[in-house]
Each structure stands twice: as structure tokens, then as C-alpha cells.
Amino acid sequence: MFILKLSLLNFKNHTERHFEFSPEINCFVGNNGVGKTNVLDALHYLSVGKSFLGNTDANNIASGEDFFSIEAGISTEEKDSIIKIILPRDAKKLIKKNDKSYDRISDHIGFLPSVIISPYDSNLITDSGESRRKFLDSMISQTDSTYLYSLIQYQKIIKQRNALLKYFSKNRTYDANALEIYNQPLTKFGAEIYTKRSNFITQLLPIIQQYYEIISNGIEKINVGYETQLHTENSDEVETRFLALLNQNNSRDRMLTYTSTGIHKDDLLFTMNEIPIKKIGSQGQQKSFLIALKLAQMIVMKNLTGKTPLLLLDDIFDKLDDSRVSQLVKLVNQEHFGQIFITDTNRERTENVVKRINEESRIFEL
Numbered sequence: 001m002f003i004l005k006l007s008l009l010n011f012k013n014h015t016e017r018h019f020e021f022s023p024e025i026n027c028f029v030g031n032n033g034v035g036k037t038n039v040l041d042a043l044h045y046l047s048v049g050k051s052f053l054g055n056t057d058a059n060n061i062a063s064g065e066d067f068f069s070i071e072a073g074i075s076t077e078e079k080d081s082i083i084k085i086i087l088p089r090d091a092k093k094l095i096k097k098n099d100k101s102y103d104r105i106s107d108h109i110g111f112l113p114s115v116i117i118s119p120y121d122s123n124l125i126t127d128s129g130e131s132r133r134k135f136l137d138s139m140i141s142q143t144d145s146t147y148l149y150s151l152i153q154y155q156k157i158i159k160q161r162n163a164l165l166k167y168f169s170k171n172r173t174y175d176a177n178a179l180e181i182y183n184q185p186l187t188k189f190g191a192e193i194y195t196k197r198s199n200f201i202t203q204l205l206p207i208i209q210q211y212y213e214i215i216s217n218g219i220e221k222i223n224v225g226y227e228t229q230l231h232t233e234n235s236d237e238v239e240t241r242f243l244a245l246l247n248q249n250n251s252r253d254r255m256l257t258y259t260s261t262g263i264h265k266d267d268l269l270f271t272m273n274e275i276p277i278k279k280i281g282s283q284g285q286q287k288s289f290l291i292a293l294k295l296a297q298m299i300v301m302k303n304l305t306g307k308t309p310l311l312l313l314d315d316i317f318d319k320l321d322d323s324r325v326s327q328l329v330k331l332v333n334q335e336h337f338g339q340i341f342i343t344d345t346n347r348e349r350t351e352n353v354v355k356r357i358n359e360e361s362r363i364f365e366l
């Protein structure tokens with residue numbers, strides 16, 4: 001699966017822009033601020049219906065305009081498709097496949113999977129657990145629509161349960177039966193999510209370790225640990241354990257007025273030689289780790305779905321030394337990563353890198 005064509009209208013600084021892509025490597029080069037990252041962001045929109053920069057949708061409409069549209073021709077093994085995203089300033093976002101709107105945006109997730117490697121990935125190391133949970137959820141959702149369904153249901157139940165806890169506190173009342181109604185569906189969806197997260201991380205880990213070694217020539221032992229309150233020796237007991245935790249924490253939850261246990265508290269622990277990478281990793285080591293993580297994500301997604309995700313590489317060469325860039329090129333040659341999009345301010349460097357990759361490439365000067 002690959003993108004044949006892309007048309008942007010009023011998307012950030014791109015008033016009107018059309019591209020015809022290579023099925024293999026596409027590079028956007030140009031000075032700072034010309035809109036290279038914005039093109040990758042448009043591709044990210046096509047994949048998961050939102051920006052990877054965390055902007056609200058309306059911020060992506062070119063200043064002074066009333067809407068943006070992103071349209072792409074996609075070649076798939078079955079037939080070619082057209083995906084169109086339209087965001088009017090005062091109305092709902094629409095995503096259409098072959099002129100038919102999706103009822104829910106979540107129905108589109110997984111059609112055109114993607115993995116992005118960008119300077120913002122460092123947030124995964126430095127930020128709170130929420131950004132790591134989002135990362136985990138986004139990659140699993142792209143491979144499994146029932147995961148996304150369970151997650152949406154789980155989040156709805158947590159919201160309702162927390163609202164009830166707040167109601168109890170505000171009105172100085174309590175009704176154990178009313179609270180208990182939420183426990184059964186919460187533990188059912190929670191256990192499903194736990195199992196899928198756990199399986200995904202198990203598949204990811206050996207590939208990250210292998211890629212880290214290739215990219216960095218590193219001897220450091222890296223690890224990705226799944227930190228969760230739901231871990232049990234026997235996978236059949238996750239629901240029971242979660243229910244026990246909810247019961248144990250009942251008084252605490254009433255005091256805090258929110259649900260303090262569950263998969264919404266999960267986290268990933270990234271370590272190097274058993275110490276958090278955040279504490280001991282140099283900038284280069286952290287960057288190599290993040291690239292290894294994202295490339296491993298791509299392989300696991302490909303193994304699970306049979307679809308090769310688009311690989312979006314934003315400014316990736318900027319902070320890597322020559323030897324790491326060479327190792328990365330070697331890896332791309334080995335693994336056949338599918339369609340790749342690269343941004344760089346330095347045209348010469350990009351030309352030199354893509355020459356060393358045995359694939360067809362196109363360079364777009366913005």
C-alpha cells in the first residue's frame with residue numbers, strides 16, 4: 001500500500017500544493033519554515049485523522065481561510081482508493097473514503113497505518129506516562145480495531161465512574177450498588193486492554209534491542225518494561241485482580257473522587273543497563289533508542305496486519321552522526337520498510353543518503 005498523489009488546500013502554509021510520489025522514497029527539502037513538516041503532518045492526518053504535533057484541527061487551517069482539505073490517491077493491493085479529509089472552520093471534520101464519509105473517525109484507523117519519527121519523540125522519554133500511553137494506544141489501535149473500541153468504552157466508563165464519585169463527595173452521600181455497576185464492564189475492558197498491551201510489548205522488545213544494537217553499535221542493554229497494576233502470573237486472573245484492586249481502593253477513590261487504579265495508570269519504563277534512559281542516556285543514545293523503538297513498532301505493526309506502515313522521518317538526520325546514519329541506511333536496505341517520506345533542510349545530505357539506499361527516490365524542493 002502506498003500514496004500515489006497528495007493535494008493540499010489551505011493546510012497550514014500550503015495554500016495549494018500537489019505531489020506525485022514514488023512508491024519508495026520521497027524527500028522534502030528546503031529551508032526552515034517552508035512547510036516540510038507540515039506535509040508529513042498532512043500524511044499523518046490521512047493515517048489517523050489528526051495532527052502529530054498536537055495542534056487543534058482549526059489551527060491547521062491556513063490563516064484567514066475557512067477550511068482545509070487533504071486529498072490522497074492510495075494504491076492498495078485490492079484497488080486504488082481516494083481518502084479526503086475536510087475541515088471547515090465552523091463544522092465537523094469529515095473523512096471520506098471514495099466519496100463516502102465514515103460514521104466515526106475511529107472506523108478509518110488502521111486503513112493506512114503509519115509510523116512517525118520526529119524531534120517531538122523525545123517527549124516519550126521526558127514527559128509523563130500519558131504520552132507513553134498515547135503512543136502505545138495509537139500503535140495498537142492501528143493494528144486492532146477491537147482494541148480501540150475497548151479503549152473508548154473503558155474511557156467512557158472511567159469518566160462516568162469518576163463523575164459518580166464526585167457526585168457522592170459533593171452531596172455527602174454514597175451508594176455502593178451504584179458504584180459497583182461500573183466494575184464489571186470496567187474490569188472486562190481493562191483486562192482486554194492489558195492483555196493486548198502486554199502482548200504488543202513482548203513482541204516489540206527483542207526487535208528494539210536488535211535495532212538499537214545495529215543503529216548505535218551500542219553495548220548498552222536497553223529494555224522496555226510494562227508497568228501496570230494489573231500484572232498477574234496467570235493471564236486468566238487479570239479481571240479478578242482488577243476487581244480486587246477496585247474494591248481495595250474504594251475508600252481512597254471516594255476520597256480522591258477519581259478511580260485510582262486501572263490501565264489508565266499504566267506506563268512504559270525505558271531503561272539502559274537497568275537505569276532509566278531519561279537519567280543516563282546521552283542525547284545520541286536517547287535518539288538511537290527512539291529510532292529503534294519506532295522502527296520496531298513498524299515491524300510489529302507489519303507482522304500483525306500484513307500492511308507495511310508509511311514511514312515518516314522528520315529531521316531524522318539532523319542529530320545523528322555519520323556512522324549512525326550509515327547504520328540506519330543499512331537497516332532500511334535490509335528490511336524493506338515500504339514507502340518512506342523524509343524531511344531535511346540539507347539537500348546535499350539527503351541526496352547522499354538516498355543514493356546509498358537501493359530504492360527509487362524523488363526529491364521535492366519546497
Ligand SMILES: Nc1ncnc2c1ncn2[C@@H]1O[C@H](COP(=O)(O)OP(=O)(O)OP(=O)(O)O)[C@@H](O)[C@H]1O
Nearest residue numbers: 012013032033034035036037038059060061062063
Ligand atoms: N495555520 C497556519 N496558517 C499559515 N501558516 C502556518 C499555519 N500553521 C503553521 N504555519 C507555518 O508553517 C511553517 C512551519 O512549517 P514546518 O514546520 O512544516 O516547517 P519546516 O520546513 O519543517 O521547518 P524546519 O526545517 O524548521 O523544521 C511556519 O512558517 C508557520 O508559520
